[in-house]
Amino acid sequence: MSEEKLTMKQLGALTIxxxxxxxxxxxxxxxxxxxxxxxxxxxxxxxxxxxxGCWLMLRLRRLNPSADLIQxxxxxxxxxxxxxxxxxxxxxxxxxxxxxxRELGDLLATQIxxxxxxxxxxxxxxxxxxxxxxxxxxxxxxAGEVLFPxxxxxxxxxxxxxxxxxxxxxxxxxxxxxxxTILHGxxxxxxxxxxxxxVFAMLWPAIRPAKKLARDFMLAxxxxxxxxxLVVFISVLVLGPYLTAHQVYPxxxxxxxxxxxxxxxxxxxxxxxxxxxxxxFKGILYFYASLSGIARLFGLRESxxxxxxxxxxxxxxxxxxxxNLVYFNDVGIHFWPYWDITFAYAIPLAxxxxxxxxxxxxxxxxx
Amino acid sequence: xxxxxxxxxxxIGIAAFESPALWxxxxxxxxxVFAALLFIGAWLSVCxxxxxxxxxxxxxxxxxxxxxxxxxxxxxx
Numbered sequence: 296m297s298e299e300k301l302t303m304k305q306l307g308a309l310t311i312x313x314x315x316x317x318x319x320x321x322x323x324x325x326x327x328x329x330x331x332x333x334x335x336x337x338x339x340x341x342x343x344x345x346x347x348g349c350w351l352m353l354r355l356r357r358l359n360p361s362a363d364l365i366q367x368x369x370x371x372x373x374x375x376x377x378x379x380x381x382x383x384x385x386x387x388x389x390x391x392x393x394x395x396x397r398e399l400g401d402l403l404a405t406q407i408x409x410x411x412x413x414x415x416x417x418x419x420x421x422x423x424x425x426x427x428x429x430x431x432x433x434x435x436x437x438a439g440e441v442l443f444p445x446x447x448x449x450x451x452x453x454x455x456x457x458x459x460x461x462x463x464x465x466x467x468x469x470x471x472x473x474x475x476t477i478l479h480g481x482x483x484x485x486x487x488x489x490x491x492x493x494v495f496a497m498l499w500p501a502i503r504p505a506k507k508l509a510r511d512f513m514l515a516x517x518x519x520x521x522x523x524x525l526v527v528f529i530s531v532l533v534l535g536p537y538l539t540a541h542q543v544y545p546x547x548x549x550x551x552x553x554x555x556x557x558x559x560x561x562x563x564x565x566x567x568x569x570x571x572x573x574x575x576f577k578g579i580l581y582f583y584a585s586l587s588g589i590a591r592l593f594g595l596r597e598s599x600x601x602x603x604x605x606x607x608x609x610x611x612x613x614x615x616x617x618x619n620l621v622y623f624n625d626v627g628i629h630f631w632p633y634w635d636i637t638f639a640y641a642i643p644l645a646x647x648x649x650x651x652x653x654x655x656x657x658x659x660x661x662x
Numbered sequence: 663x664x665x666x667x668x669x670x671x672x673x674i675g676i677a678a679f680e681s682p683a684l685w686x687x688x689x690x691x692x693x694x695v696f697a698a699l700l701f702i703g704a705w706l707s708v709c710x711x712x713x714x715x716x717x718x719x720x721x722x723x724x725x726x727x728x729x730x731x732x733x734x735x736x737x738x739x
Binding site for chain 2: 414606
């Protein structure tokens with residue numbers, strides 16, 4: 296859309312936003328639901344798996360820095376098969392945009408503004424998405440740069456202010472249920488933060504090539520992973536595994552626990568605003584990626600005008616996605632991780648294999 | 663009824679606001695994709711605004727991965 300390319304600093308901020316994105320509100324309960332008091336061990340494993348997945352995304356970029364994933368798929372699988380996989384990938388991107396919208400809507404509808412219809416929240420969120428995407432990716436990235444320090448401040452506040460309420464007994468017994476349970480927890484935990492970074496495979500052409508890009512991307516994803524580890528760790532330490540697993544939004548319950556000398560209280564709404572910022576950036580990256588993916592797949596020269604029609608699709612889908620929060624979260628824990636792994640790891644690996652077998656480099660002109 | 667009409671009015675508004683530029687440049691592909699997205703969006707949004715519950719889009723995800731989930735939970739963890 297625009298010729299201006301993103302700098303490393305902006306890429307770092309966007310990576311951390313996309314990584315923390317929606318995982319901050321749903322990850323603790325899904326991980327603790329599986330590996331109980333060992334959720335933090337699962338998160339430690341994720342710090343090993345996650346960056347390995349990011350390496351895969353960087354490997355895709357190394358193939359051709361000026362091609363996005365749709366082009367690479369067409370180069371690897373051929374025009375029609377690649378197009379079909381690309382279409383499935385577009386469905387993944389649009390569905391993810393709708394899922395982020397739905398998560399924000401559910402958070403507001405169940406915790407903060409119960410009397411506002413969820414569709415009103417969706418509408419406001421999607422209006423901002425359209426506005427942002429029409430301004431272009433550089434504007435989004437600059438907004439990320441501006442809001443990032445605030446986000447850091449709020450996240451630090453969440454963790455530091457909860458230190459007085461830690462009870463170490465809550466994580467005992469350690470590793471009582473054995474390694475497979477911890478591994479199962481970590482598979483769920485790797486998906487929401489790390490696998491969904493696959494959106495950057497659609498954004499690589501818009502990022503200024505730099506020598507240290509790979510290092511910075513890995514570093515940003517590692518920082519985000521450590522933040523997620525701390526959030527899960529502290530929610531198990533403060534709420535205990537049972538409450539963490541059974542709260543719909545454990546981080547929100549966690550923020551309610553902040554109480555410093557009966558003076559600093561009820562800061563959860565402020566913290567929820569900072570999560571809305573990260574949800575917004577995750578949503579807008581996915582929305583932008585779906586839009587540029589549509590333009591690429593159908594060979595369009597212009598995608599700005601498509602932002603509003605796509606927004607109506609996302610608006611409808613966010614509502615039609617799930618009849619209620621319970622079904623949404625159930626799918627989110629049981630089936631969504633495999634869906635994410637398919638698109639973020641299995642398809643890129645198959646693509647790399649196909650390109651290696653055919654032994655050719657994808658050209659930037661290939662549509 | 664009022665809500666359906668207002669959604670359709672918004673859709674017509676979007677088409678009137680966004681598509682003339684595409685018509686002028688005679689971008690046929692863009693117009694086709696624009697129309698397709700707008701029709702899907704109109705259908706979904708009318709259902710959303712009238713609280714009609716369509717089959718969930720997540721049913722596909724559930725159908726695809728339920729066997730894997732059952733197998734893994736039986737034999738692996």
